[in-house]
Amino acid sequence: MSPPRRHRATPGAFPSPAIARDRPRLRPAPPTGRGPGEPAGAVATGSELWLAIHLPHYVLESLRLRAASESTAGHVPGAATVVVDVEDGGKVVCACDGEAAEAGIVRGMALNSALALLPGLSVLAREIPRERALLEVVATCAGDFTPRVALESPDGVLLEVRGSLELFGGVRGLVARVRERLQSAGVEPQIAIAPTPLASLWFARAGQEVALRRADQLAGRLAPLPLAVTRWPERSLQLLVTMGVRNLGDCQRLPRDGFARRFEPRLLAMLDRAAGRRPDPRAAFRAGERFATRRDLEPELADTQRLETAIGPLLEELCVFLRQRGRGVQVLELRFLHRMAPVTRLRLRFVEPVGEARRIAVMLHERLAHVVLPEPVRTVRLASGSLVELRAAPTELFVTDRRGSGAAVPQLVERLRARLGVEAVYGLYLVAEHRPESAWRVAEPAGDILLFPVPLPTRAGEARSGKKRMSPVLEKENVPVPRPLWLLAEPRPLAGSDQPRYEGALEFEEGPECIESGWWDGKDIARDYYIARNAAGVRLWVFRERRRRGDAGGRTCSWFLHGVFG
Amino acid sequence: MSSFDDLLRHPGLWRAREQAFAAAESSARPTGYAALDRCLPGGGWPRQGLIEILTDRCGIGELSLLMPALAAFCCDAEDGSGNSGGWLTWVSPPYQPYAPALVAAGIDVRRVLVVRAAPPAEWAMEQALRSEACSVVLGWATSRDRQGLRRLQLASEQSRCMAVLFRNLADGDEPSPAVLRIALAAGPGGLEVRILKSRGGRPATVRLGWLDAAAQAAAH
Numbered sequence: 108m109s110p111p112r113r114h115r116a117t118p119g120a121f122p123s124p125a126i127a128r129d130r131p132r133l134r135p136a137p138p139t140g141r142g143p144g145e146p147a148g149a150v151a152t153g154s155e156l157w158l159a160i161h162l163p164h165y166v167l168e169s170l171r172l173r174a175a176s177e178s179t180a181g182h183v184p185g186a187a188t189v190v191v192d193v194e195d196g197g198k199v200v201c202a203c204d205g206e207a208a209e210a211g212i213v214r215g216m217a218l219n220s221a222l223a224l225l226p227g228l229s230v231l232a233r234e235i236p237r238e239r240a241l242l243e244v245v246a247t248c249a250g251d252f253t254p255r256v257a258l259e260s261p262d263g264v265l266l267e268v269r270g271s272l273e274l275f276g277g278v279r280g281l282v283a284r285v286r287e288r289l290q291s292a293g294v295e296p297q298i299a300i301a302p303t304p305l306a307s308l309w310f311a312r313a314g315q316e317v318a319l320r321r322a323d324q325l326a327g328r329l330a331p332l333p334l335a336v337t338r339w340p341e342r343s344l345q346l347l348v349t350m351g352v353r354n355l356g357d358c359q360r361l362p363r364d365g366f367a368r369r370f371e372p373r374l375l376a377m378l379d380r381a382a383g384r385r386p387d388p389r390a391a392f393r394a395g396e397r398f399a400t401r402r403d404l405e406p407e408l409a410d411t412q413r414l415e416t417a418i419g420p421l422l423e424e425l426c427v428f429l430r431q432r433g434r435g436v437q438v439l440e441l442r443f444l445h446r447m448a449p450v451t452r453l454r455l456r457f458v459e460p461v462g463e464a465r466r467i468a469v470m471l472h473e474r475l476a477h478v479v480l481p482e483p484v485r486t487v488r489l490a491s492g493s494l495v496e497l498r499a500a501p502t503e504l505f506v507t508d509r510r511g512s513g514a515a516v517p518q519l520v521e522r523l524r525a526r527l528g529v530e531a532v533y534g535l536y537l538v539a540e541h542r543p544e545s546a547w548r549v550a551e552p553a554g555d556i557l558l559f560p561v562p563l564p565t566r567a568g569e570a571r572s573g574k575k576r577m578s579p580v581l582e583k584e585n586v587p588v589p590r591p592l593w594l595l596a597e598p599r600p601l602a603g604s605d606q607p608r609y610e611g612a613l614e615f616e617e618g619p620e621c622i623e624s625g626w627w628d629g630k631d632i633a634r635d636y637y638i639a640r641n642a643a644g645v646r647l648w649v650f651r652e653r654r655r656r657g658d659a660g661g662r663t664c665s666w667f668l669h670g671v672f673g
Numbered sequence: 674m675s676s677f678d679d680l681l682r683h684p685g686l687w688r689a690r691e692q693a694f695a696a697a698e699s700s701a702r703p704t705g706y707a708a709l710d711r712c713l714p715g716g717g718w719p720r721q722g723l724i725e726i727l728t729d730r731c732g733i734g735e736l737s738l739l740m741p742a743l744a745a746f747c748c749d750a751e752d753g754s755g756n757s758g759g760w761l762t763w764v765s766p767p768y769q770p771y772a773p774a775l776v777a778a779g780i781d782v783r784r785v786l787v788v789r790a791a792p793p794a795e796w797a798m799e800q801a802l803r804s805e806a807c808s809v810v811l812g813w814a815t816s817r818d819r820q821g822l823r824r825l826q827l828a829s830e831q832s833r834c835m836a837v838l839f840r841n842l843a844d845g846d847e848p849s850p851a852v853l854r855i856a857l858a859a860g861p862g863g864l865e866v867r868i869l870k871s872r873g874g875r876p877a878t879v880r881l882g883w884l885d886a887a888a889q890a891a892a893h
C-alpha cells in the first residue's frame with residue numbers, strides 16, 4: 108500500500124482540507140488566499156503590554172460621581188436607579204443598576220414600562236459631558252501607574268504597562284492596584300492585559316479578565332470572543348452572522364481579500380491590529396490640569412484698586428504652578444463672590460500663552476478698571492483655562508532690539524485690546540479683488556497670516572484684459588494703478604451733478620478708470636473712477652455710477668467720494 | 674567687584690549692546706525728497722523723538738510725505754540685516770488706511786497695526802512706543818494735552834522709535850516738546866513744507882510738487 112498522501116504544509120499555500128471544509132466560503136479560495144487571521148508578514152509589536160480598562164456601567168457611574176458631591180433632582184439614594192435618554196422623542200432606559208435589572212428592566216425599554224415594573228424607580232437623565240469627565244477621571248487615575256495612557260471613548264482606557272510590571276508587583280499586583288484605585292474613585296472596571304491595545308480592549312469588553320503576555324498566544328485566545336466586542340457596524344455584524352461567523356476565530360479564517368471587499372477595509376485593519384500584525388499607535392492622554400484657587404477677603408473689599416492688590420498673591424501662586432510645569436495659560440477666569448449679589452466674573456484672554464505674573468497683572472489692571480462691583484467682594488476665585496505649551500522667548504546674544512522678532516507685538520495688541528476692545532485693534536490683509544472696498548480685509552494682527560502674493564492691478568494688465576479703459580495720457584506700463592492711501596468706509600455722495608464739488612470745485616487729473624465687477628455676489632458695481640484735486644490741494648478719488656439695476660439710463664449720474672490720496 | 678567695573682571702563686573693551694545702538698543712531702533717515710533732506714539736520718527724519726506734522730486739512734499729502742521713509746523701514750526688515758524691522762502702528766487715523774495703496778507704496782501690510790482708539794489717542798500711542806514692538810507709530814491727535822505730548826516725546830526718545838503726530842495747523846502757535854515740527858499747506862503748484870522747529874536745524878520753507886506715494890515707490 109502506498110503511504111497516505113501528505114499535504115504539504117507550506118505557509119501561504121492551500122489551506123488544509125480539514126480547515127477548508129468547515130470554513131464558510133465567500134468564494135473559492137485562490138491559491139494565495141489567506142484568512143484574515145493568518146500571518147501576513149509579521150509586524151513587530153515591540154515589547155508593549157497593554158492593560159485595558161473597560162467600564163461596563165459608565166453611564167450610571169458618571170452620574171453617581173456627581174450624585175456623591177451634590178444632590179441631584181430625581182435621585183433618591185438607595186432606590187433602584189435607571190438612566191434615561193431621549194430617543195425618537197420618547198424617554199428610553201439606557202442604563203440601570205442591579206436592583207432595577209432584577210425587577211426586569213432592560214436597556215432600550217421605554218421609561219413608562221420601567222416605571223410600571225418598579226414604581227419607586229429613581230430616574231436620572233443621561234449627561235454625555237459627565238461621561239467624558241468620568242473617562243478623564245479614570246485616565247488620570249491610570250496616570251498613577253504609567254505615563255502612557257490613551258482614551259478609548261466612550262468607556263475604555265488603555266495603559267501601556269510593560270515598564271510598570273516590576274514596580275507594582277507583576278501582572279497580578281498591578282491589576283489589583285488598578286482595580287483598587289478605580290473602585291475608590293467609584294467605578295467598577297473590567298480589566299484585561301494583552302500585547303496589543305485592541306486585543307486587551309476586546310478581552311476587557313468581553314469580561315474576560317485575562318493577562319496575556321506573549322503575542323504568539325494572541326490569535327488562539329482571541330478566537331472564542333464574540334464578534335460584538337469589536338463594535339463593528341451593526342450591518343456588518345449581521346451579515347457575518349448570516350454567513351455563520353459567530354466569533355473572532357471564524358472571522359480570522361475568512362479569506363482576506365474577500366473579507367476586505369465585502370466589509371470596510373477598516374475592519375480588516377482592526378483584526379490585524381488586534382493580532383499585532385499592524386502597528387496600532389495611540390494618542391497619549393494628557394491630564395487636563397488646571398489651576399484653581401481662592402482667597403477669602405477679610406475685610407470685604409469694595410474698590411477695585413485694593414482688590415487688585417489682593418489678587419497679586421493669587422497670580423504669584425498661579426505662576427509658580429505654571430513654572431513648575433513649564434506651561435502657560437491663555438484664558439483665566441476671576442470670580443468675585445459677593446454677599447447677596449450674583450457673582451461678578453472677569454475673563455482674561457491672552458493673545459498667546461502667558462506664564463509671567465507681571466504680564467497678567469498688566470492685563471488685569473486694565474480690565475479691573477472697567478469692572479463695576481455691585482457689592483463688596485467677600486471671596487476671590489481664580490481659575491485657569493487648560494494649560495498650553497509655553498513658547499520660549501527667543502534670546503540672542505547681539506539682539507538688543509526686540510522689534511525685528513515681533514515678539515512684543517502680541518503683548519501690545521493685548522494691552523490695547525484690554526482697554527479699547529477687541530475690534531479696535533486690527534491688522535490689514537490684501538485680497539485679490541477689483542472692487543476697491545473688497546480689496547482689503549481686517550486681519551488678526553501677529554497671527555501668522557499667510558499672505559498670498561496678490562498682484563496689484565497695473566496699467567499694462569488692464570490694457571491687456573480690455574476690461575478697463577485708461578485715459579491715453581498715462582500709458583506707463585507696469586506702474587500700479589493709483590490707489591488712495593485713505594479709503595472712506597462708505598462712499599460719500601458729492602454735491603454737483605455734472606461738476607462734482609468737495610470743498611470747492613474738483614479738477615480732474617486722471618480717469619476714467621472703469622471698475623465693473625462683482626455680479627456674482629449681489630454687490631456688483633459699475634463705476635468710473637477719477638482722480639481729482641480740489642481747490643485746497645486735496646487729492647481725491649471720486650467715482651460716478653455708470654448704471655444701476657432697473658435704471659432706464661435716463662437718471663442723472665451721481666458722484667461719490669471714495670478715497671483720499673493723503 | 675570694583676576691578677570688574679574697572680575692566681569695563683578699559684578703552685580696549687566694547688560692549689555689543691552699545692555698538693548696535695551707536696550704528697543705528699549714526700544718521701537720520703532720508704525722507705525720500707532731496708529738497709527736504711537738505712533742510713533737515715542729518716539729512717532726513719530724526720531717528721527718534723516726536724515729529725509733529727501740522728495740516729489744516731487731511732489729505733493734502735501728509736502721508737505721501739512719509740511714505741518713502743516708511744517703505745524704507747519695511748525694506749530693512751526684509752533684508753534681515755537691520756534690527757529695525759518693527760511694526761507700523763496707526764493710532765486713530767481719520768479714515769481707513771487702504772491696504773492696496775500701502776502695498777503699492779512699498780509697505781509690508783503684514784506688519785501694520787491699526788488702532789481705533791477712543792480719545793485721547795496719546796495713551797495708545799505711548800503704549801505702542803514703549804512696547805518695543807514698533808518702528809514707527811503714527812497718531813492723529815485729538816487733544817491739545819501738553820503733558821501727553823511730553824510723554825510721547827519721552828517715550829519716543831527712550832524706545833528709539835519714530836513717532837509722528839498729525840495735528841491741526843491751528844495748534845502750531847503752541848509750544849511743543851517735539852524734535853521736529855512741520856506745517857504743510859497747499860501752495861501754488863504743489864505742497865509747501867514749512868519747518869517750524871527742528872532740533873539742530875533751522876526753520877525753512879521747502880516747496881515740493883504734488884506728492885504721489887505710488888509714483889515715488891515706483892521711481893525707487
